[in-house]
Every structure is written in C-alpha cells, then in structure tokens.
Amino acid sequence: MMEKLVVIGAGMASGRMLEHLTEAGAPYQITLFNAEPRGNYNRIMLSPVLSGEKTYEEIVTHDDAWYAKRGITTRFGEHVVGIDRARKVVVGQRGEVAYDRLVIATGSAPFMIPVAGRDLPGVVAYRDLDDTNTMIAAARPGAEAVVIGGGLLGLEAAAGLQMRGMKVTVIHLMGHLMERQLDASAGHLLQKTLEARGITVHCKGATKAILGEKRAEAVLLEDGTVYGADLVVMAVGIRPETRLANDAGIEVERGITVDDRMLTSDPAIFALGECVEHRGQLFGLVAPLYDQAKVLAATLMGADAAFQPVQTATKLKVTGCDLFSAGDFAEGPGREDIVFRDPGRGLYKRLVLEGDRLVGAVMYGDTADGNWFFGLIKDRTDISEMRETLIFGPAFQGGATVDPMAAVAALPPDAEICGCNGVCKGRIMEAVAGGADTLDKIRATTKASNSCGTCTGLVQQVMALTLGEAPAEAPAGMCGCTDLSHEDVRRLIKSRGLKSMPAVMQECGWTTPDGCAKCRPALNYYLLSDWPLDYRDDRQARFVNERNHANIQKDGSYSVVPRMWGGVTTPAELRAIADAAEKYDVPMVKVTGGQRIDLLGVRKEDLPAIWADLNAAGMVSGHAYSKGLRTVKTCVGKEFCRFGTQDSTGLGVRLEKLMWGSWTPHKVKLGVSGCPRNCAEATCKDIGVVCVDSGFQISVAGAAGMEVRETELLATVATEDEAVELIAAFTQAYRENARYLDRAYKWVAKVGLDWVKAQVVDDLENRRALSDRFDLSQSVYRKDPWAEHAKPGARDEFAPLADMQLEAAE
Incomplete structure (x- = not known):
C-alpha cells in the first residue's frame, strides 16, 4: 500500500519537488493543500502580469490537468487549520487528511509596517496573484499610487502600475534603492533611470501614517x-510563514528549522522554501529553493542527499534596468575597488578585491559577464595575472578578444544560466546529453529560457558547447547582431520601457553597435508600434522604398501612386494626374488591381516636384511602397448596384481615411464588397468585409500573392460603427503582436484565430482599448510624407537618401 504524502503549499519550491517525485515514479499517494484557489505558477513573472504584458494563464506552471495526470489530489482554496502530530493528521477547513509524511512549504508572508492606517481599504501587499489582481483592479490612468519599499518587489510594482497609467511615487527608508543588492553609485543610477521614466523616488523617507477615512487617501512621512495615494502598496520585506509549525510544536527559530535532508524536529515532517531556516540561513532566491526541492525529493525516495547552500548571485531585471550583484561589496580594510563608469550610456561596474581574490561585484546596465565574475568569486580564483583587464570581462583576458564560446566553456557547472527558473549550466548540459537537442526540448525539460527570454542566447551557447555544434533548430535570433528572437526583443522593448534603438541594442546585448540592415527596420517598426508618442521614426532605418516614399523599378526609376479613397476619384484629381504625367514625361500610366492610378517610370530627381504638384491638387501618397495600409478596394454598393445591401463604397472610404499612413508588420490590403457576389474580392484580402442584409461579415487573414488564401470569418456585426471598431482593433492586435515582415495570415496562423477572436470579438473592453490605441497611434503617424517634406525647416530626407541601399537594391 502506498504511503500518504501531504504537502501544504503549492508554490514554486514544492512544485519543483513534486516534479522530481512524479518523474521518478515515487510510491506516494499525494494530497496538495493550497490557501490560494489555484496551483503552482511562476511568481517571478507576476510583474509582467501587473503591467499587462502577460496574463495569469501564461505564467501557470502546473494546471489542473498536470495534477490530474499525476494522480495528485488537490485541495485548493482551502486553508490548513492545524497539524495533529500525535494522530499524524492535517486538519483542513473542509476536513482532515492523514499523512505518513508531511511537507510544509508555506513560503513567506509580506511584512506590513505598523503604522496608523495600514488596515484601510486601498492598502495592499505585493506577494501573490490575488495582490496583483487587487492592484490591477485599483489601477486607473491618472490615479496616484505610493509604493512603500525600494527593493526589487517594490520597484517592479511601481513599474507595473506606471505602465497602467498611474502616477507613482516610491518611498524608501534607506539612502539608496536596493541597498542589499547595489552600492550607492549603482543605486543612484537606478534612481535616475526610474525618475526619467516618470516615477518619483523619495529615499530616506520614513512612513509615519497612511491617511484617509473610508479608504487610503495619502501617505504621511516623518519629515x-x-x-496623495489612491493606492498604497507595501513592499518592505517578507517573513517566513511559520504559524502552522509553531502551533504544532515543531522547532522554529526565524524559520522552520531543518537539517541537510530538509527534515524538521519531527521525523515525519519536512519543510522547504522560504519558510525554512537551514544552519541559521533564510532563503529567498529561486535557485537555492530548487536545490532544496531536489534534495527533499531524493530524501523522500530513500536516497542520500544533503542540502548545502552555495553562494548565490543576484541578477535582477527591474523596469528595464539590468542589475547584477554577487559576493560582498562592502568597504573594509585591505580591500580595493576597480570601477568603470560610463554615465552617458548608463553603465557602472565595480569589482571589490581583497588581495588577489575577487570578493564582490556590482554591475548596472551591462551584466553580460556576471556569471564569469561570479565564478571567480565562488572559486576564489587568483586574479593577479588578469588584474589590469579584469573589469572588461573574459573576452579581454590576455590582451585580446577570444571566442565567446571560451567564456561559456569556462563557466562552472553550477553557474546560473536562467535566473527566472534557477537553472544552472550543468542541468542544461545533462538535458542535452539526455537527448534535448533543441531549444524547445530544453525549455520543456529544464524550464530554462521559458520565462522572460533574456537568457535564450546563453542557453543556446551552452547547448552548442555540449553538442559540439549549433542546436538542431535554426538560431532564434532576429539577425546576426543578437541571439534574441523577434518575440524576445519585442517583449523586452515593452517590459523594459526601451524607447530608442541605441537603448534596445545596449540593453539587449547587440554584438554590432549600430545593428544591421536586417534588424534596424524591425526595431524601428517595433518602437513605432509600441511607443507612438515617444519614438521618432528613423527614416534611415527603413527599406529604400519607404525611405524614398516611392517604389523603385528595375531601371532605377520610380512608381508614383496617389491615394484614391476607396477607389473613388474626381475629374479634378484625374486632371492633376494627367497634367503631372505630361509635365514629367511619365512613360506609363496604369490602373492597378487596387483601383488606383500608377505613374510608372518617374525619375528620382523629379519625385519631390511631381509630389508637390499632386499635393497641391489635394492628393496624398498612396503608400504603395510601405509596410502599411496599401488600398481599400470597394464595389459601388447599394447606391448604384441593384444587388448591393449596404454602402460598401462609403465604408471603404471611411476605413481608408481612418487607416491610411499606418505602419504595420507587412503590407495590409482591404476589400469591401456590397453583397456576397464579392466584386471587391474581399475574401482574399488581409481584412475583408462582405455586406449582407443584416450587417457586415468581417473576415481576416486572406492572401492573393505568392500564397493564395481565403479569409476566415472573424465576426458578423450589425452596424458600420461596430465594423470600423472591430477592424481597427484587429489591425492594432496585429501591429502589437506580429513579427516584423509577417503578413496577417502568417500571424493568425501562429496565434490561432480563436486567440484573435478572444482579443477583438469576445472581450469588448479589450476591443475598445485596442481601437483606442490604434486611434492614438494614427493621430501621430497619419501624415503625408511629401507634404511633411515640403514644410519650411523640415529636414531634407530625400537628397542623400540611401544611395548605398539603392545601389544594393539595383
């Protein structure tokens, strides 16, 4: 008969232990209690949930199906009232469960400073998903939030609330932020960066009281x-959650006392995670908690294992600022510093030496060499021969650069590679040796690179080192300048608040300082899409056609296509086009498949003048060269056609006037047909509308180029206003989520039409938010490039435009 194992707490530490146990086929009947109404999720990723960059579903580690498949009985949303050690019973709110062995993994509880007003509504801690959801519900654009505590959690809470539009103030008791991880200089740089992003920081601030009658209204300091505060977040620290152990008479000091096997003072009860104390030490970082999980799983399986905590490094990602600290960086007799500062780029490195040993390291802005420095500290390496170049990292030892793989090879097996999931180099190498020869397999078996994605390049290097060659799949990097994929870069631009190409390249570790012709257009688009109010379009990062605002032809001449709203024109416009064609000796005037007139063969030097004439006639660029809206093709609809059911021409004109000038991952074409006879060919467009008696059938993800695809029905709506809002929301979702140069049909195939419907059809609030963001972006970028070019004082973008790229294109 199987023994009964009861686990109290479904956090990350116990979750990892259960993974080890079930993978090994442990002979236990397992019951898992959790006070939260859910199972294991990645608490490290709560900050992206708070900021809106991720959903709870995206950070779930073990869902209901995972527990069911492994035969684990779950009692979620149920508090444990007590432990009866004499009867070996756990007493839950809904009944008792007997155990043969018990694991306490109750984690930690947030510390709430004892000031007046701390119990008012609107005062919250920041520890779990419920806290996060409370903050999300309270976050309103323009409202005020005060975060008490300038440590990691406090700063991540501040960043998340600011990304939701709140005015945020951070109050910190100490002289500089994150004093446990950073020295004063690094803390000062961090404060400057946060203040530049609009977060107020008040250091040396002691909270006296939280003011308010029915709810929190303000925070009063001792000075x-x-x-003002509509929301107060306390993030001043945590304490081991030991109440159950205390009540049961188990030995507790600061935490639940455990030995090397994670055994408590009771021979049938074990503990792990943030609630334990081992040899006088408490633990909060994920790496030692995962080590505890491995040891406890082995112990429960009857194997000999001992938890021996090793020195850990802290690599933190706070609101777009890379931070790293390891060892002891306090000043003292016999110690000396090596310091590198570059205020212009926001870089700071400080190494603390004691004799010929490195004992501490603090880095801000560039942490790429952190693991190497950490290895020197941990191994007590004699650094006397490399002292002069030590600050520059492993690539510069010996006076010259070396193969980057040599630095990876030099990392010890226990060097942490993935900080989010506590995965070391040795674990990845073991997984590769066991057959995990692709990045997806590594993610599945070790969890490395499965959260924030910043370690992806390093994980691939470890894999290549073990395999003796590159991993089986093609590199995920968006170009040769980085190992990060388009998706990783896009996520980091949002999560770190990166608003310029130099910032992206620096923060994300570009190997080529200025990027290349492949990554610069993509970065320019991602920054345009994510920060329309803050980022200025870099025309020099665009492809030659977009830089010259015209399509280059094979003979070096250009094609000029004025915009005709919905394919509708006037005699005046036609006269202007005819006059321009004669004046500039245009060799061919052609009607396009998108219901426009194309002037082909225009000389490069004539482009400014021909557009000046067309602008004077009221015509703007048709953007036939752009990664953006090309045309909206229409039929005449019910105004003239006896089969027409709605005003398809009017809707097409309205859509084109709304969407023109929009930058998108690839070109976008629309069609609006007045009836199911589909004369506007709406069912092979990126977005198509077919008018019917009851309203408008909106379909997406079609194509009629190198690949021919019929659209898929997105929704049927009753009114024109609904159709416009839905199309704007779909376009914005495409803009915000698709990889650069992916047509809409490729993007929909990747994310699934069901996901798209959930975002823009089912969730009305999200649909409106997407539509509003589209309108906001359009208010910035809906401009005719030639009219802008002609403004007095405008920078002459055209004269020297992209001669090298032009030659390459030719």
Missing part, C-alpha cells in the same frame, strides 16, 4: 511630506 512632514505628504503624497
């Missing part, structure tokens, strides 16, 4: 300063 008399008052900050």
Whole structure:
C-alpha cells in the first residue's frame, strides 16, 4: 500500500519537488493543500502580469490537468487549520487528511509596517496573484499610487502600475534603492533611470501614517511630506510563514528549522522554501529553493542527499534596468575597488578585491559577464595575472578578444544560466546529453529560457558547447547582431520601457553597435508600434522604398501612386494626374488591381516636384511602397448596384481615411464588397468585409500573392460603427503582436484565430482599448510624407537618401 504524502503549499519550491517525485515514479499517494484557489505558477513573472504584458494563464506552471495526470489530489482554496502530530493528521477547513509524511512549504508572508492606517481599504501587499489582481483592479490612468519599499518587489510594482497609467511615487527608508543588492553609485543610477521614466523616488523617507477615512487617501512621512495615494502598496520585506509549525510544536527559530535532508524536529515532517531556516540561513532566491526541492525529493525516495547552500548571485531585471550583484561589496580594510563608469550610456561596474581574490561585484546596465565574475568569486580564483583587464570581462583576458564560446566553456557547472527558473549550466548540459537537442526540448525539460527570454542566447551557447555544434533548430535570433528572437526583443522593448534603438541594442546585448540592415527596420517598426508618442521614426532605418516614399523599378526609376479613397476619384484629381504625367514625361500610366492610378517610370530627381504638384491638387501618397495600409478596394454598393445591401463604397472610404499612413508588420490590403457576389474580392484580402442584409461579415487573414488564401470569418456585426471598431482593433492586435515582415495570415496562423477572436470579438473592453490605441497611434503617424517634406525647416530626407541601399537594391 502506498504511503500518504501531504504537502501544504503549492508554490514554486514544492512544485519543483513534486516534479522530481512524479518523474521518478515515487510510491506516494499525494494530497496538495493550497490557501490560494489555484496551483503552482511562476511568481517571478507576476510583474509582467501587473503591467499587462502577460496574463495569469501564461505564467501557470502546473494546471489542473498536470495534477490530474499525476494522480495528485488537490485541495485548493482551502486553508490548513492545524497539524495533529500525535494522530499524524492535517486538519483542513473542509476536513482532515492523514499523512505518513508531511511537507510544509508555506513560503513567506509580506511584512506590513505598523503604522496608523495600514488596515484601510486601498492598502495592499505585493506577494501573490490575488495582490496583483487587487492592484490591477485599483489601477486607473491618472490615479496616484505610493509604493512603500525600494527593493526589487517594490520597484517592479511601481513599474507595473506606471505602465497602467498611474502616477507613482516610491518611498524608501534607506539612502539608496536596493541597498542589499547595489552600492550607492549603482543605486543612484537606478534612481535616475526610474525618475526619467516618470516615477518619483523619495529615499530616506520614513512612513509615519497612511491617511484617509473610508479608504487610503495619502501617505504621511516623518519629515512632514505628504503624497496623495489612491493606492498604497507595501513592499518592505517578507517573513517566513511559520504559524502552522509553531502551533504544532515543531522547532522554529526565524524559520522552520531543518537539517541537510530538509527534515524538521519531527521525523515525519519536512519543510522547504522560504519558510525554512537551514544552519541559521533564510532563503529567498529561486535557485537555492530548487536545490532544496531536489534534495527533499531524493530524501523522500530513500536516497542520500544533503542540502548545502552555495553562494548565490543576484541578477535582477527591474523596469528595464539590468542589475547584477554577487559576493560582498562592502568597504573594509585591505580591500580595493576597480570601477568603470560610463554615465552617458548608463553603465557602472565595480569589482571589490581583497588581495588577489575577487570578493564582490556590482554591475548596472551591462551584466553580460556576471556569471564569469561570479565564478571567480565562488572559486576564489587568483586574479593577479588578469588584474589590469579584469573589469572588461573574459573576452579581454590576455590582451585580446577570444571566442565567446571560451567564456561559456569556462563557466562552472553550477553557474546560473536562467535566473527566472534557477537553472544552472550543468542541468542544461545533462538535458542535452539526455537527448534535448533543441531549444524547445530544453525549455520543456529544464524550464530554462521559458520565462522572460533574456537568457535564450546563453542557453543556446551552452547547448552548442555540449553538442559540439549549433542546436538542431535554426538560431532564434532576429539577425546576426543578437541571439534574441523577434518575440524576445519585442517583449523586452515593452517590459523594459526601451524607447530608442541605441537603448534596445545596449540593453539587449547587440554584438554590432549600430545593428544591421536586417534588424534596424524591425526595431524601428517595433518602437513605432509600441511607443507612438515617444519614438521618432528613423527614416534611415527603413527599406529604400519607404525611405524614398516611392517604389523603385528595375531601371532605377520610380512608381508614383496617389491615394484614391476607396477607389473613388474626381475629374479634378484625374486632371492633376494627367497634367503631372505630361509635365514629367511619365512613360506609363496604369490602373492597378487596387483601383488606383500608377505613374510608372518617374525619375528620382523629379519625385519631390511631381509630389508637390499632386499635393497641391489635394492628393496624398498612396503608400504603395510601405509596410502599411496599401488600398481599400470597394464595389459601388447599394447606391448604384441593384444587388448591393449596404454602402460598401462609403465604408471603404471611411476605413481608408481612418487607416491610411499606418505602419504595420507587412503590407495590409482591404476589400469591401456590397453583397456576397464579392466584386471587391474581399475574401482574399488581409481584412475583408462582405455586406449582407443584416450587417457586415468581417473576415481576416486572406492572401492573393505568392500564397493564395481565403479569409476566415472573424465576426458578423450589425452596424458600420461596430465594423470600423472591430477592424481597427484587429489591425492594432496585429501591429502589437506580429513579427516584423509577417503578413496577417502568417500571424493568425501562429496565434490561432480563436486567440484573435478572444482579443477583438469576445472581450469588448479589450476591443475598445485596442481601437483606442490604434486611434492614438494614427493621430501621430497619419501624415503625408511629401507634404511633411515640403514644410519650411523640415529636414531634407530625400537628397542623400540611401544611395548605398539603392545601389544594393539595383
């Protein structure tokens, strides 16, 4: 008969232990309690949930199906009332469960400073998903939030709330932020970066009281300063959650006391995670908790294992600022510093030496060499021969650069590669040796690179080192300048608040300082899409056609296509086109498949003048060269056609006037047909509308080029206003989520039409938010490039435009 194992707490530490046990086929009947109404999720990723960059579903580690498949009985949303050690019973709110062995993994509880007003509504801690959801519900654009505590959690809470539009103030008791991880200089740089992003920071601030009657309204400091607060977040620290152990008479000091096997003072009860104390030490970082999980799983399986905590490094990602600290960086007798500062780029490195040993390291802005420095600290390496170049990292030892793989090879097996999931180099190498020869397999078996994605390049290097060649799949990097994929870069631009190409290249570790012709257009688009109010389009990062605002032809001449709204023109416009064709000796005037007139063979030097004439006639660029809206093709609809059911021409004109000038991952074409006879060919467009008696059938993801695809029905709506909102929302979702140069049909195939419907059809609030963001972006970028070019004082973008790229294109 199988023994009964009861686990109290479904956090990351116990979750990893259960993974080890079930993978090994442990002979236990397992019951898992959790006070939260859910199972294991990645708490490290709560910050992206708070900021809106991820959903709870995306950070779930073990869902209901995972527990069911492994035969684990779950009692979620149920508090444990007590432990009866004499009867070997756990007492839950809904009944008792007997155990042969018990694991306490109750984690930690947030510390709430004992000031007046701390119990008012609107005062929350930041520890779990419920806290996160409370903050999300309270976050309103323009409202005020005060975060008490300038440590990691406090700063991540501040960043997330600011990304939701709140005005945020951070109050920190100490002289600089994150004093446990950073020295004063690095803390000062971090504060400057946060303040530049609009977050107010008040250091040396002692909270006296939280003011308010029915709910929190302000925070009063000891020096008399008052900050208005619609929301107060306390993030001042955590304490081991030991109440159950205390009540049961189990030995507790600061935490639940455990030995090397994770055994408590009771021979049938074990503990692990943030609730334990081992040899006088508490643990909060994920790496040692995962080590505890491995040891406890082995112990429960009857194997000999011992938990021996090793020195850990802290690599933190706070609101787009890379931070790393390891060892002891305090000043003291016999110690000396090597310091590198580059304020212009926001870089700071400080190494603390004691004799010929490196004992501490602090880095801000560039942490790529952190693991190497950490290895020197941990191994007590004699650094006397490399002292002069030590600050520059492993690539510069010996006076010259070396193969980057040599630095990876030099990392010890226990070097942490993935900080989010606590995965070391040795674990990845073991997985590769066991057959995990692709990045997806590594993610599945070790969880490395499965969360924030910043370690992807390093994981691939470890794999290549073990395999003796590159991993089986093609590199995920968006170009040769980085190992990060398009998706990783896009995620980091949003999560770190990166608003310029130099910032992206620096923060994400570009190997080529200025990027290349492959990554610069993509980065320019991602920054345009994500920060329309903050980022200025870099025309020099665009492809030659977009830089010259015209399509280059094989003979070096250009094609000029004025915009005709919905394919509708006037005699005046036609006269202007005819006059321009004669004046500039245009060799061919052609009607396009998109219901426009194309002037082919225009000389490069004539482009500014011909567009000046067309602009004077009221015509703007048709953007036939752009990664953006090309045309909206229409039929005449019910106004003239006896089969027409709606005003398809009017809707097409309205859509084109809304969407023209929009930058998208690839070109976008629309069609609006007045009836199911589909004369506008709406069912092979990126977005198509077929008018019917009851309203408008909106379909997406079609194509009629190198690949021919019929659209898929997105939704049927009753009114024109609904159709416009839905199309704007779909376009914005495409803009915000698709990889650069992916047509809409490729993007929909990747994410699935069901996901798209959930975002823009089913969720009305999200649909409106997407539509509003589209309108906001369009208010910035809906401009005719030639009219802008002609403004007095405008930078002459055209004269020297892209001669090298032009030659390459030719």
